[in-house]
Amino acid sequence: MDAGALRRRNLSAVLDLVHRHGGVTRADLTRALGLNRSTIGDLVAVLVEHGWVDERDDAPRSGVGRPSPRVAPSDTRVVAAVNPELDVVDVALVSLGGQIVARRRVDLDHVPTVAETVTLTSHTVRELAADNPGVEVLAAGVAVPGLVRGRDGHVRLAPHLGWREEPLAAPLSVALGMPVAASNDAHLGCRAEQTFGAGVGTGTMLYLNGGPSGIGGGLVVDGRPMDGTAGYAGELGHLGLDPEGPACACGARGCLEALAPRDALVQAVGLEHPDDDALEAALVAAVADEVGGDAARAEVARQLRWLGIALRGAINLLNPERIVLGGHLAALWRCADESQRASLIADALPASAAEVTIEPAALGSQRLLIGAAELAWDGLIAAPIDAVQGAAVATA
Amino acid sequence: MDAGALRRRNLSAVLDLVHRHGGVTRADLTRALGLNRSTIGDLVAVLVEHGWVDERDDAPRSGVGRPSPRVAPSDTRVVAAVNPELDVVDVALVSLGGQIVARRRVDLDHVPTVAETVTLTSHTVRELAADNPGVEVLAAGVAVPGLVRGRDGHVRLAPHLGWREEPLAAPLSVALGMPVAASNDAHLGCRAEQTFGAGVGTGTMLYLNGGPSGIGGGLVVDGRPMDGTAGYAGELGHLGLDPEGPACACGARGCLEALAPRDALVQAVGLEHPDDDALEAALVAAVADEVGGDAARAEVARQLRWLGIALRGAINLLNPERIVLGGHLAALWRCADESQRASLIADALPASAAEVTIEPAALGSQRLLIGAAELAWDGLIAAPIDAVQGAAVATA
DNA sequence: ATGTATTTGTTGGTTGACACAACGTATCAC
DNA sequence: GTGATACGTTGTGTCAACCAACAAATACAT
Incomplete structure (x- = not known):
C-alpha cells in the first residue's frame, strides 16, 4: 500500500x-x-x-x-436505488447519510422485463432528478429478487420475475450514464439493517427475510457484507431441515422456505394479499384472540419450531452477534411469547446462544431501497476523489 | 491510519x-x-x-x-504448537514458513488436566528448544478439542477432556513467558489447510473435520479465518438435519454429528480404535469388496446422504469456493464413487453448486499443530518489529 | 567470444501524508 | 470578567514511498 x-x-x-x-x-x-x-x-x-x-x-x-x-x-449528492418487483418498479434517490430524498413507485399491470426495467428506471431517475433541482445522481444500485452475480450485476435467476441469465447492471449503466451495481434483495435488506437499522454496530450478523416468494437472507462478517464467492451467499431459506418434509421449489425437500411459508400464515388469519404490516397486525390480533385464534396459534408455533431448527444450525455455524428477522419472520417474532422466543435459540450450543440477540427488522418498506443505495455508495465512498473526477455525473 | x-x-x-x-x-x-x-x-x-x-x-x-x-x-525463529488430547500432549516447534522443526508426543495414561497440560507443555517446549540450539521460541498456540473463547483463550467446554470454564492461554503464557493464544482444534485445522493445504488461495472456504468425538469445522471468509463473535463459529456438526433423528450429545436431535458418526464406520469395517489412515484404507477396501462389503457400502452411502444435506445448507448459506473434508469425512469422500460425489452437492442451488469444489484435507496428522502455530504467528506477523523489541523471548 | 536486450538491484533526490508544538478561539463555571 | 477546557489553525518536522538514472547479472543471438 x-x-x-x-x-x-x-x-x-x-x-x-x-x-x-x-x-x-x-x-x-x-x-x-x-x-x-x-x-x-x-x-x-x-x-x-x-x-x-x-x-x-x-x-x-x-x-x-x-x-x-x-x-x-452534502444534501445534493445522491444515488439512485431501484427495486423491480412483480407489479411495480420502485425507484428512489438516496442521499449520503441514507435518507430517501425522493421516491416513486411505477405501477405496472404485468411483470416487467429487464428491458422495461431499464427504460422505466432511466426515465424515472431523470424525472426525480428534474423534480429535485440541484441534486447530482452519481451512481445507481438495484435490488433484485433473485440470484445476482455480484461481479458484474448479471441476473442468474429471478424466478419471481421470470428473469434468467440476463445482464442487468451493464445495460442500465449505459442507459443512465453512470456506474450501476446490482445484488440480491435480501442481501441489500441485510446491508440496510446493518448500516442504519436493527444491526447497527454489530460485527457478525445474520439477516433472514420472509417474503411471498420465499425466505432469503444476508450475512455480515466482521462488519462487512459477506456475499460469498460469486454473490449467492445468504440463502438461508434452503437449509435442509427435514428429509421427509415438503418439496421445495429449489428441487430439494424440507427446506426452511417450504416449511415456514408466508402463505400459510396469510391463510391462517384469512386475509388476501396483505402487506407485511397488515399481516403482522392480523397475526398478533389472532394469536391474542382466546376464542378463535387456535389455527393461527398452531401455525405460528409450527413455523417458530422450524425457524428455531434453522437458527440453531446458523448460530452454531456462524456464532453471530445478532439475528435480524424481516417480513413474515418478523411477524412471527412479534407474536411469539417469551418462552417461544427463548426456545428459538434454546437448542443451539449454549456458548453461542448466550451471545446472540434476535431483533425484528427496523427499516420497514424503505429497507430494500436503502440497501440498494448502499451498494451504489460503495464505490463512491471507497474512492471519493477519483469518483468525482472520473465518474459520469448526471445533473438535473 | x-x-x-x-x-x-x-x-x-x-x-x-x-x-x-x-x-x-x-x-x-x-x-x-x-x-x-x-x-x-x-x-x-x-x-x-x-x-x-x-x-x-x-x-x-x-x-x-x-x-x-x-x-x-529465518530458520531460527519458531513458535510452539500444542495439542492436548485424550491420552497425549502433542508439542511441536514450527518455523516461519510452516515447517515442523521438532515434535514430541508426550504419552499419558490418563486424560490431562489443564494444570498438567501447562506444566507438560512448558517442560517439553524447553526440552525441544534445548535440543535445537539456536532457535528462539517466540510465542505459542494451542489447539483444543472444544469451545474456546478466542479473545482470551479461555476454554468454555472441552467435553472430551472434561475441561469446563478453565483459563488456558493465560496460565500457559505465564509458564512459558511468552504470548499464548488458543482456539478450537477444527478452526486451526481449517487455518492450516487454507494456508498450506487443500485450501491454498481460496477466498471463501468451509472445512469439516470428522473425529472420534464429533464433527467440527472452520470457515474462511475473504481469505481470513472467521471465528464468529466469540470464537465459537464453525460447529457444522450441529446443523439440525432431521427432527426425528437420533439425540445428539448437544441436547438437540438429528445433528449431522449424530447422523454420521465415525464409530459407525469403524464398526462397519470391524476395526478397533483405528487412526484416520487405517480407517480410510479399510473403508476403501471394504467398499471395493464385492462379496462382503455390503454393510460398509450401506453405511458409507447413508453417511454421504446426510453429509450431502448438511453441505446443501452450508453451500446455500455461504456460497463457498471450496469445501475441505478431514478425518472420517475425508475417508467417506475417498471411497465414494463419481455419482455419490456429485450427489453431495446436487441438491444445492445450482448457481452456488457450480462454483464449489470439494477436496480431502492434505496435511494429515500435522494439521492441528501447523494450525496452532499459525495462531501463534498471527501476532508476530502482524507487528514484526514491535514483536522483536517487546516480546519476551525464550532462547535455548 | 561478443554484443544486445531484459530484468532487477541500488542510490540520491523528491513528494506527500501525517505528526507535533505553539498559538488562537470559543464555550462553561464561578 | 477570569480561569479552565476543548478544539481549530498554522508552520515545521519526519518518515515512507516514489522516481529516475545507473549498475549488475542473466539469456539469447550472432
Missing part, C-alpha cells in the same frame, strides 16, 4: 463515518480514527472542497471547550 | 508472503504488493536487520534479466 492509498483510505474512512452517522463532529472523527486534529482538519477540507460534505455550526454542545463544527453529508 | 501504521502494514504483508510461500523473490514481492522496487528493497532490509528473513541466491532462474535473490524465512 502506497502513500496515496493511505490518503484515499483515510478520506474514505472519514466519509464513511459521516455517511453512517449522518454527520459527526470533527472531534468525533479525531477520536474514531485516531488521527491528529490537523490531519482530520485537512481531510475534511478536501472533502468539503470536492463537495462531499459541509461544515455546520449546529452540533449539539457537549460541554466546556471550543465547540467542534459538525461535518454533515 | 498513520504513516507508521502504513510501514507496519507493509512489513507485515512482506513477512506474510514469505511465510505463506516459504520464500519468495524480491521481484515476486514487488508484483504481489504493487510497491516500488526500492521500497521492497527497503522493507526486506528492515526484516533482514531484525532477523526475520535471510536473502539467498538460490532462487530458481526464471528467464532473462538479473536474477532476484530469494527472501527466505
Whole structure:
C-alpha cells in the first residue's frame, strides 16, 4: 500500500463515518480514527472542497471547550436505488447519510422485463432528478429478487420475475450514464439493517427475510457484507431441515422456505394479499384472540419450531452477534411469547446462544431501497476523489 | 491510519508472503504488493536487520534479466504448537514458513488436566528448544478439542477432556513467558489447510473435520479465518438435519454429528480404535469388496446422504469456493464413487453448486499443530518489529 | 567470444501524508 | 470578567514511498 492509498483510505474512512452517522463532529472523527486534529482538519477540507460534505455550526454542545463544527453529508449528492418487483418498479434517490430524498413507485399491470426495467428506471431517475433541482445522481444500485452475480450485476435467476441469465447492471449503466451495481434483495435488506437499522454496530450478523416468494437472507462478517464467492451467499431459506418434509421449489425437500411459508400464515388469519404490516397486525390480533385464534396459534408455533431448527444450525455455524428477522419472520417474532422466543435459540450450543440477540427488522418498506443505495455508495465512498473526477455525473 | 501504521502494514504483508510461500523473490514481492522496487528493497532490509528473513541466491532462474535473490524465512525463529488430547500432549516447534522443526508426543495414561497440560507443555517446549540450539521460541498456540473463547483463550467446554470454564492461554503464557493464544482444534485445522493445504488461495472456504468425538469445522471468509463473535463459529456438526433423528450429545436431535458418526464406520469395517489412515484404507477396501462389503457400502452411502444435506445448507448459506473434508469425512469422500460425489452437492442451488469444489484435507496428522502455530504467528506477523523489541523471548 | 536486450538491484533526490508544538478561539463555571 | 477546557489553525518536522538514472547479472543471438 502506497502513500496515496493511505490518503484515499483515510478520506474514505472519514466519509464513511459521516455517511453512517449522518454527520459527526470533527472531534468525533479525531477520536474514531485516531488521527491528529490537523490531519482530520485537512481531510475534511478536501472533502468539503470536492463537495462531499459541509461544515455546520449546529452540533449539539457537549460541554466546556471550543465547540467542534459538525461535518454533515452534502444534501445534493445522491444515488439512485431501484427495486423491480412483480407489479411495480420502485425507484428512489438516496442521499449520503441514507435518507430517501425522493421516491416513486411505477405501477405496472404485468411483470416487467429487464428491458422495461431499464427504460422505466432511466426515465424515472431523470424525472426525480428534474423534480429535485440541484441534486447530482452519481451512481445507481438495484435490488433484485433473485440470484445476482455480484461481479458484474448479471441476473442468474429471478424466478419471481421470470428473469434468467440476463445482464442487468451493464445495460442500465449505459442507459443512465453512470456506474450501476446490482445484488440480491435480501442481501441489500441485510446491508440496510446493518448500516442504519436493527444491526447497527454489530460485527457478525445474520439477516433472514420472509417474503411471498420465499425466505432469503444476508450475512455480515466482521462488519462487512459477506456475499460469498460469486454473490449467492445468504440463502438461508434452503437449509435442509427435514428429509421427509415438503418439496421445495429449489428441487430439494424440507427446506426452511417450504416449511415456514408466508402463505400459510396469510391463510391462517384469512386475509388476501396483505402487506407485511397488515399481516403482522392480523397475526398478533389472532394469536391474542382466546376464542378463535387456535389455527393461527398452531401455525405460528409450527413455523417458530422450524425457524428455531434453522437458527440453531446458523448460530452454531456462524456464532453471530445478532439475528435480524424481516417480513413474515418478523411477524412471527412479534407474536411469539417469551418462552417461544427463548426456545428459538434454546437448542443451539449454549456458548453461542448466550451471545446472540434476535431483533425484528427496523427499516420497514424503505429497507430494500436503502440497501440498494448502499451498494451504489460503495464505490463512491471507497474512492471519493477519483469518483468525482472520473465518474459520469448526471445533473438535473 | 498513520504513516507508521502504513510501514507496519507493509512489513507485515512482506513477512506474510514469505511465510505463506516459504520464500519468495524480491521481484515476486514487488508484483504481489504493487510497491516500488526500492521500497521492497527497503522493507526486506528492515526484516533482514531484525532477523526475520535471510536473502539467498538460490532462487530458481526464471528467464532473462538479473536474477532476484530469494527472501527466505529465518530458520531460527519458531513458535510452539500444542495439542492436548485424550491420552497425549502433542508439542511441536514450527518455523516461519510452516515447517515442523521438532515434535514430541508426550504419552499419558490418563486424560490431562489443564494444570498438567501447562506444566507438560512448558517442560517439553524447553526440552525441544534445548535440543535445537539456536532457535528462539517466540510465542505459542494451542489447539483444543472444544469451545474456546478466542479473545482470551479461555476454554468454555472441552467435553472430551472434561475441561469446563478453565483459563488456558493465560496460565500457559505465564509458564512459558511468552504470548499464548488458543482456539478450537477444527478452526486451526481449517487455518492450516487454507494456508498450506487443500485450501491454498481460496477466498471463501468451509472445512469439516470428522473425529472420534464429533464433527467440527472452520470457515474462511475473504481469505481470513472467521471465528464468529466469540470464537465459537464453525460447529457444522450441529446443523439440525432431521427432527426425528437420533439425540445428539448437544441436547438437540438429528445433528449431522449424530447422523454420521465415525464409530459407525469403524464398526462397519470391524476395526478397533483405528487412526484416520487405517480407517480410510479399510473403508476403501471394504467398499471395493464385492462379496462382503455390503454393510460398509450401506453405511458409507447413508453417511454421504446426510453429509450431502448438511453441505446443501452450508453451500446455500455461504456460497463457498471450496469445501475441505478431514478425518472420517475425508475417508467417506475417498471411497465414494463419481455419482455419490456429485450427489453431495446436487441438491444445492445450482448457481452456488457450480462454483464449489470439494477436496480431502492434505496435511494429515500435522494439521492441528501447523494450525496452532499459525495462531501463534498471527501476532508476530502482524507487528514484526514491535514483536522483536517487546516480546519476551525464550532462547535455548 | 561478443554484443544486445531484459530484468532487477541500488542510490540520491523528491513528494506527500501525517505528526507535533505553539498559538488562537470559543464555550462553561464561578 | 477570569480561569479552565476543548478544539481549530498554522508552520515545521519526519518518515515512507516514489522516481529516475545507473549498475549488475542473466539469456539469447550472432
